[in-house]
Amino acid sequence: MSANSRLTIAVHMLSVLELRRRRDHEWSTSEQVAHSVRTNPVVVRRMLGDLRDAGLVESRRGPGAGWRMAHDATEISLADVDDALGAEPAYAMHRNEPNPACPVARGIRPALEPVYARVDDVVRAELARTTLADVFRTTMALAD
Amino acid sequence: MSANSRLTIAVHMLSVLELRRRRDHEWSTSEQVAHSVRTNPVVVRRMLGDLRDAGLVESRRGPGAGWRMAHDATEISLADVDDALGAEPAYAMHRNEPNPACPVARGIRPALEPVYARVDDVVRAELARTTLADVFRTTMALAD
DNA sequence: TCATCTCGTAACAGATGTGGTTACGATAAC
DNA sequence: GTTATCGTAACCACATCTGTTACGAGATGA
Numbered sequence: 453m454s455a456n457s458r459l460t461i462a463v464h465m466l467s468v469l470e471l472r473r474r475r476d477h478e479w480s481t482s483e484q485v486a487h488s489v490r491t492n493p494v495v496v497r498r499m500l501g502d503l504r505d506a507g508l509v510e511s512r513r514g515p516g517a518g519w520r521m522a523h524d525a526t527e528i529s530l531a532d533v534d535d536a537l538g539a540e541p542a543y544a545m546h547r548n549e550p551n552p553a554c555p556v557a558r559g560i561r562p563a564l565e566p567v568y569a570r571v572d573d574v575v576r577a578e579l580a581r582t583t584l585a586d587v588f589r590t591t592m593a594l595a596d
Numbered sequence: 597m598s599a600n601s602r603l604t605i606a607v608h609m610l611s612v613l614e615l616r617r618r619r620d621h622e623w624s625t626s627e628q629v630a631h632s633v634r635t636n637p638v639v640v641r642r643m644l645g646d647l648r649d650a651g652l653v654e655s656r657r658g659p660g661a662g663w664r665m666a667h668d669a670t671e672i673s674l675a676d677v678d679d680a681l682g683a684e685p686a687y688a689m690h691r692n693e694p695n696p697a698c699p700v701a702r703g704i705r706p707a708l709e710p711v712y713a714r715v716d717d718v719v720r721a722e723l724a725r726t727t728l729a730d731v732f733r734t735t736m737a738l739a740d
Numbered sequence: 741t742c743a744t745c746t747c748g749t750a751a752c753a754g755a756t757g758t759g760g761t762t763a764c765g766a767t768a769a770c
Numbered sequence: 771g772t773t774a775t776c777g778t779a780a781c782c783a784c785a786t787c788t789g790t791t792a793c794g795a796g797a798t799g800a
Contacts, residue, residue, distance in 0.1 A: 456688040458758085460708060464690070467700045481775065488698035489690075492760050497776065514768030515774040530711065542686040542719065544600040546608070546633075547788085554632035556611045559739035560731070564604060567674065567726050574718040575686065582711050587704070595703035602787090625746065636789050641747065658797025659745040691759085 462499055462533050463587055464489055469509065469521050470588050479518035499537075506536030525585035531576050533584070542575065543568045606643055606677050607731055608633055613653065613665050614732050623662035643681070650680030669729035675720050677728070686719065687712045 468488045472480045482493040482500065489496065500519050503509045510522045521528070545564070550557035612632045616624045626637040626644065633640065644663050647653045654666045665672070689708070694701035 456684065456686060457691055459687050460689050460704070463708065464694065464700060464704050467704060468698070471698075471700050483775085488695050488701050490692055490695045490701075493775095494761075494778085495759060497778085498759095501777075511776065512768085513766075513774090513776045514770095515772095516769065517767085517775050519776090540600065542600060543603050545604050547601055548634055550608065551632050551634045554612070554615075555739035556608060556615050556735055557632050557634075559735035559737070560604070560608050560611060562738040563731050563734035564607065567723075567731070571719055571722045574722050575715055578715045578718050579711075587707050587711070590707035591700055591703035593703070594706040595699035627746085637746095638749085638790070639788065641749085642788095645748075655747065656797085657745090657747045657795075658799095660798070661746050661796090663747090 458499070458537050459530065459534050459539065461489060461491075462503065462537055463530065463584065465496060465500060466503070466509070466521060466525075466528070466533070466584055467588050467591055469519060470525050470584065471592075473520065479512060479516065479520050481518040485519070502538065503533070503536045506532070508532065508536050521584075525588055526583050528584045529580045530582045530584075530587070531579040534576075534579055541568060541572045543571060602643070602681050603674065603678050603683065605633060605635075606647065606681055607674065607728065609640060609644060610647070610653070610665060610669075610672070610677070610728055611732050611735055613663060614669050614728065615736075617664065623656060623660065623664050625662040629663070646682065647677070647680045650676075652676065652680050665728075669732055670727055672728045673724045674726045674728075674731070675723040678720075678723055685712060685716045687715060 465485050468485050469480050472484070482496040485496045485500070486493045500509055500511065504511055504519075504522075508522055508528060509519050511517070511519050543564075545561050550560070552558055609629050612629050613624050616628070626640040629640045629644070630637045644653055644655065648655055648663075648666075652666055652672060653663050655661070655663050687708075689705050694704070696702055
């Protein structure tokens with residue numbers, strides 16, 4: 453299984469917050485967000501909870517409570533969202549230690565490390581080029 | 597769970613083939629490769645089987661059989677290996693259809709698609725810059 | 741022909757990650 | 771105090787990946 457749809461879901465949730473805010477609903481409930489994503493409100497609260505811990509959204513409790521974005525959509529990039537989700541790099545080293553008796557096993561990890569670091573850099577740089585406002589604008593334009 | 601150590605393992609296996617070839621062992625068995633990676637020979641045969649289907653390695657059966665690289669290490673890039681493994685993009689769309697009654701749900705996927713496509717492009721481009729020969733050279737240099 | 745070696749591959753178990761669900765306490769508005 | 775909603779634990783279901791056993795297929799050489 454891959455964890456690779458989490459960024460999509462998070463951006464979807466944030467876009468729902470943005471849409472509702474523009475329609476004069478400052479706060480949105482996990483139930484309302486869940487309805488658009490077609491998932492369970494607990495799933496929404498879990499993921500928005502991660503985003504709140506990273507400072508991207510705010511939550512409020514009690515009646516009339518819910519969630520809202522903590523910043524303007526122009527100030528949040530997809531890289532920020534990916535970070536907030538604790539996303540792991542696309543490529544990782546061995547899960548189990550390889551055999552140190554073999555020179556390949558000893559040297560392969562330090563050899564691949566800088567390669568993977570560069571890959572991670574370009575991914576983050578590319579994600580940083582797009583903001584939630586960009587995504588929201590395109591989303592609305594393509595909704596019909 | 598993430599499938600993200602597969603490229604590492606594959607490059608490790610190919611490097612073992614390269615090392616043994618340079619030591620005048622043209623063919624290597626899955627048992628020998630498994631010893632360096634510290635895994636099961638069947639795991640090696642499965643993964644090298646994928647690489648063979650992509651034309652990166654060759655296999656032979658019977659006594660004295662095994663595996664060898666099908667090309668020079670300078671001619672195979674990490675992007676080729678990743679392709680051969682059938683690697684999936686780092687980011688994917690929703691697993692379940694979102695609610696078409698919501699404009700965000702309707703527009704979010706076409707809006708994110710080009711973003712993810714660009715991410716995939718830069719990842720592939722970065723991986724294409726490194727060949728197996730590059731990795732092998734660095735691996736040997738860092739083995740001690 | 742036969743013994744032997746190794747690949748090729750099916751089948752299954754275990755670990756792990758993600759998402760969905762239920763449940764219930766905490767909090768805040770009225 | 772009633773009500774709405776978050777916060778979070780607990781559990782299940784499901785998919786993927788890895789490791790393992792098992793055994794047939796193919797090739798070599800005596």
